[in-house]
Amino acid sequence: MTRALDTAGTAEALDRYRERAGQTLAGGVVALVGGVVVGFLPGPAWTGDVVAWAVCLGVVFACVGAGALVTARRMRAVLTAGEWSAHAAVPVAIPIPVPVPVPAAVTPVGTASSPAYERLAALAGRQSAPGSRRPEADVRSAPWWRVRGLRRISGLSEVLVTAGSCACAGGLLLLPLEGFERAYLFGLGAVSLLLLVFRTFRFLTGGAGAARLLVRAATAPVPVVRRYALLHDPRDDVPVLVLFPAHGGPDDLPEAVLPLVPPGPQKKPRLGLPPSSTGTVDLRGWLDRTDDGQPVVVPWIDDRPLWPAGPYRETGAAEVTSLLDRLAPPPAPAPRTLP
Known part of the structure; x- marks a missing residue:
């Protein structure tokens, strides 16, 4: 059986994609760790701005690289799932079994696995x-992001809460703080930013689409x-x-x-x-x-x-x-x- 991944061009393209994803993830981790280490070292005043940029970019690149690696894994699973063919798909007739009529005298009363x-x-x-x-807001007249249940299902509530945490940590970093307090808030802000990137990515790639799908069903x-x-x-x-x-x-x-x-x-x-x-x-x-x-x-x-x-x-x-x-x-x- 010839699979799609067995073709030379497909396998090479997938390997290049995985290699770029690994390099992006590694660069993000290096920038994140380097920024945190430099932040604890004594230095001039402008070092704090450089460290902040290094950590933010490290978090972003690490999330992008990790997401790309997950995508590559899914692509490999799809490309190895079945036999590859260059022909266009054609409709296939699937026989549907004809139900056997139940005599009218038989009345289902339920069983342990099928209670009546x-x-x-x-x-x-x-x-x-x-x-x-x-x-909650009426989904028939209000935008979906105003509906409490859909905000929860889509993950928008988590994104908003995490964004608030990032904003709070960033605002506190603008205050004149001691070295330990500044480092603590810096770490808290970095973790919040990492969560924000992850939850925003999940919301954009799945949650928002699921909410719109439910709106389409609810207003049918x-x-x-x-x-x-x-x-x-x-x-x-x-x-x-x-x-x-x-x-x-x-x-x-x-x-x-x-x-x-x-x-x-x-x-x-x-x-x-x-x-x-x-x-x-x-x-x-x-x-x-x-x-x-x-x-x-x-x-x-x-x-x-x-x-x-x-x-x-x-x-x-x-x-x-x-x-x-x-x-x-x-x-x-x-x-x-x-x-």
Whole structure:
């Protein structure tokens, strides 16, 4: 099998890219370490300005080099993933299995790994009320960066907090401070700047795009109505919507699951969840899909969006079955009695 990386031109280009990335990372580390060392040495007054520039440039170049090395690693994984071909891609017909009809007399009552609506609704009703929280900006009329949940998902909140720390450290360095205090603030500012560069890079390369994708899903015109039972994963307390057909009975089995981002603060993550643990939900989106083909949807309950922590996943997959087992563990077997 011939892979894309087996071709001479591709391999040489990738090696050159990795070499430049390593040189950039090494130069950034040298500048950062050299600046910190020189900062502790006695010298003229202008040394502080030179040290500040050396550390800032070192942090920037180190982050760029590290990011380029990660990109090179991902490129290598992609180029070695499958067989290379110079031909254009052609559509391939995938046979779809025809479902076997179930006799009308058979009614699903649920199993340990596929609990029915009645059981999940009863478990959801035993949970304590989540409590209310001030509503966030309406994503249908406000820019996404004003929506509290999207700022958190995109990482913009972390960028703003880190930028504030950098500004605070930079402002304190302008004051007449002793050598140790100045060196301490200088180190704190360097660490904050490193975090700022990393978080800004992550926000620009992934977080902002994810937020815009969720806005596109949340404002999609035609919703799909489903019944839901809202439970919490006992492993990490993440809220999960278990979804059922809109019109059915207590013996209906789950259609899909949708994990949610906890809307509350870190100490009270359940604040802001719907007051009712069961009801109907409007699923908006269905326009985009993840890399593994799962649809991106945003649930709306009581005319408010709940931001998903993952895609809409239909039942049948191993991870969904494992999640349902955690949400509704099988009942303990009855003790045996001796005759």
